[in-house]
Amino acid sequence: MLLTSNIKIVSWSQKTTNRKRRVFLIMSLFESFLSFWHETSDKTSGRRLFFLGSLISLCAVTVFIGAVPTRRFGHDIFFLLDNGWRVVNGQRPHVDYYSPWGPLTFLIVGLGMRISHYTANGIGYGSAIAGLAVGLWSYYLGRDRMESSPRILLSLFLTALIVAPYALGTWPWASSHAMVYNRYGYALLGLIMMEAFQPVRSGKERTEESFGGLSSGAAAGLLLFLKVSYFLISLPLIGVSVLFWCNTRRRLLGLVSGFVLVTLAFLGYLHFDIQAVFNDLRMAAGARSRSLFVWIPVSEVAQNGKRLLTVAINGVQLLTAALLTFVCLRRGDGARRSLWWLQLVLLAALTITADLLVLFTNQQANALPLTAVFAIIIVNTVTADQGRLSGSQGRSAFPHYAAVLLLASVLVLPQLGSDLWGLTYGAWSKSRLTSTTAVVHFTEPCLVPLLLYDSVLNPGGNGTIYATYVNDGAALLGRASRPEETVTTMDMFNPFSYALQRKPALGGIAAAAYNYTLSDELRPSDDAYFGNADIVMVPKRPAEERIAHENFFKIYEPGLHQRFRLEAESDWWRLYKRK
Numbered sequence: 001m002l003l004t005s006n007i008k009i010v011s012w013s014q015k016t017t018n019r020k021r022r023v024f025l026i027m028s029l030f031e032s033f034l035s036f037w038h039e040t041s042d043k044t045s046g047r048r049l050f051f052l053g054s055l056i057s058l059c060a061v062t063v064f065i066g067a068v069p070t071r072r073f074g075h076d077i078f079f080l081l082d083n084g085w086r087v088v089n090g091q092r093p094h095v096d097y098y099s100p101w102g103p104l105t106f107l108i109v110g111l112g113m114r115i116s117h118y119t120a121n122g123i124g125y126g127s128a129i130a131g132l133a134v135g136l137w138s139y140y141l142g143r144d145r146m147e148s149s150p151r152i153l154l155s156l157f158l159t160a161l162i163v164a165p166y167a168l169g170t171w172p173w174a175s176s177h178a179m180v181y182n183r184y185g186y187a188l189l190g191l192i193m194m195e196a197f198q199p200v201r202s203g204k205e206r207t208e209e210s211f212g213g214l215s216s217g218a219a220a221g222l223l224l225f226l227k228v229s230y231f232l233i234s235l236p237l238i239g240v241s242v243l244f245w246c247n248t249r250r251r252l253l254g255l256v257s258g259f260v261l262v263t264l265a266f267l268g269y270l271h272f273d274i275q276a277v278f279n280d281l282r283m284a285a286g287a288r289s290r291s292l293f294v295w296i297p298v299s300e301v302a303q304n305g306k307r308l309l310t311v312a313i314n315g316v317q318l319l320t321a322a323l324l325t326f327v328c329l330r331r332g333d334g335a336r337r338s339l340w341w342l343q344l345v346l347l348a349a350l351t352i353t354a355d356l357l358v359l360f361t362n363q364q365a366n367a368l369p370l371t372a373v374f375a376i377i378i379v380n381t382v383t384a385d386q387g388r389l390s391g392s393q394g395r396s397a398f399p400h401y402a403a404v405l406l407l408a409s410v411l412v413l414p415q416l417g418s419d420l421w422g423l424t425y426g427a428w429s430k431s432r433l434t435s436t437t438a439v440v441h442f443t444e445p446c447l448v449p450l451l452l453y454d455s456v457l458n459p460g461g462n463g464t465i466y467a468t469y470v471n472d473g474a475a476l477l478g479r480a481s482r483p484e485e486t487v488t489t490m491d492m493f494n495p496f497s498y499a500l501q502r503k504p505a506l507g508g509i510a511a512a513a514y515n516y517t518l519s520d521e522l523r524p525s526d527d528a529y530f531g532n533a534d535i536v537m538v539p540k541r542p543a544e545e546r547i548a549h550e551n552f553f554k555i556y557e558p559g560l561h562q563r564f565r566l567e568a569e570s571d572w573w574r575l576y577k578r579k
Helices: 002-035 045-065 073-086 104-115 120-139 150-165 182-197 205-224 230-242 249-269 276-289 294-305 305-329 340-362 371-386 389-398 397-430 463-480 526-530 546-563
Strands: 485-490 535-539 565-568 573-578
Touching: 002 120, 002 205, 045 150, 045 397, 073 104, 073 120, 073 463, 104 120, 104 182, 104 535, 120 182, 120 205, 120 565, 150 182, 150 397, 182 205, 182 230, 182 340, 182 371, 205 230, 230 276, 230 340, 305 397, 340 371, 371 397, 371 463, 389 397, 463 535, 463 565, 526 546, 535 546, 546 565
Parallel strands: 485 535
Antiparallel strands: 535 573, 565 573
């Protein structure tokens, strides 16, 4: 009996010793992490090289991917290719054709196209350029606002947010360039949050507040010409910072100057046709309102089990953001300075509201990137406070500090990890193209880098259908039309001007979607829609959602038959020529 008791005591003692060793190992690793995290000098070559190497690596991988092998929403890539091709050929959104989106995304794609010699890889090249610009912009903006490690983290986070080749709100292996403008919009909002809610270090106010205001004003101007909903969300972020704690004359002048300069540049590009811009945005807002009802997302959640998971994920993120705010509010009086309490509560409320509004208006299934930006901003403030504490004070505040870092990681790491995973998966898929056989390849040379997959796991993967759809139409145009004849398509997107490298027709729509970009009452006229097109391609059975196509076709069918006659047919298409 005594021997058994001794064995139990020895066993319990060993378990206790092993537990202590594990705790000690975890604490040692955490202390090593903190020693790196609290490095304060941005001027050391090692940290600069780490940031620049990471930034260049992210952009280089994006260039290598180019047009990602697409596993979801494959047809959406022609939204970028068609509108980028229009811009390359001198057309301007709003002025030369109807577009609910501003020209910024199309200019980025057009620049990438020029660099890639007009191949589909230009989409990836454009994203790499945008990621590089935002990464450097963020890093420079934070030089006198943020501690070194949070500054590097936020800059790389925004870069990865831009370049990751999958649609926000989907799984990172569902590779796609669909809705890339959402990534650009979130990144620009992140820059505004960084400037608006991070005070400049003392002694640097004169130059940094002017530059900060210029930065946020320019970012707001870019958002206006990216997608107006993002611009509207930026206004309260800037407005609250001006009203409550950052309203110096230098910053206000910078805000106005940055916004005016960017706006004038874009308006000059659009020939100062403000009326055309206003008309397009009015039509887009009216049409989009037809599909925005509170009960729609509720109904989708109730009918779709997959939505329940995304709701749970979003709920965890929002609760974590609220808990992080609560923990930070309990900091000591010494750290509660310069309206910190009011600033934190307002920032949390604005961030959560902005994320939910973008989520709702985009009908995006998941992803709340602004909460991650919020978390990094909070971590930066708490890290600065922790670094100023003496040894005994720092040890007493350590549990609170560890709690803040842990909660912030719950908000930052899922999005950052997902973006890095998506980028890595896209590169891996691109490197295996030579072994791809079970995919319908495009026949036109400029589309050769592009592969669209079917996927059971991703219901939006319609690669075989859409590639066959485009190939069949391109072959029909090759037989029944001349290279100088311009083409439009009665479908969501027009793939043929770019695919055949023809001059695009004036008029038409950037993307036609019933009750999203146009409706029965709010739409371009027949003359504006058909423009100066010589040929109209009408699908016999559209590759997209049939109901949306049929309603859209009914609107313009009378105008089609009035202006055009049937000239030729194929398995998928009817080709009409102008009378």
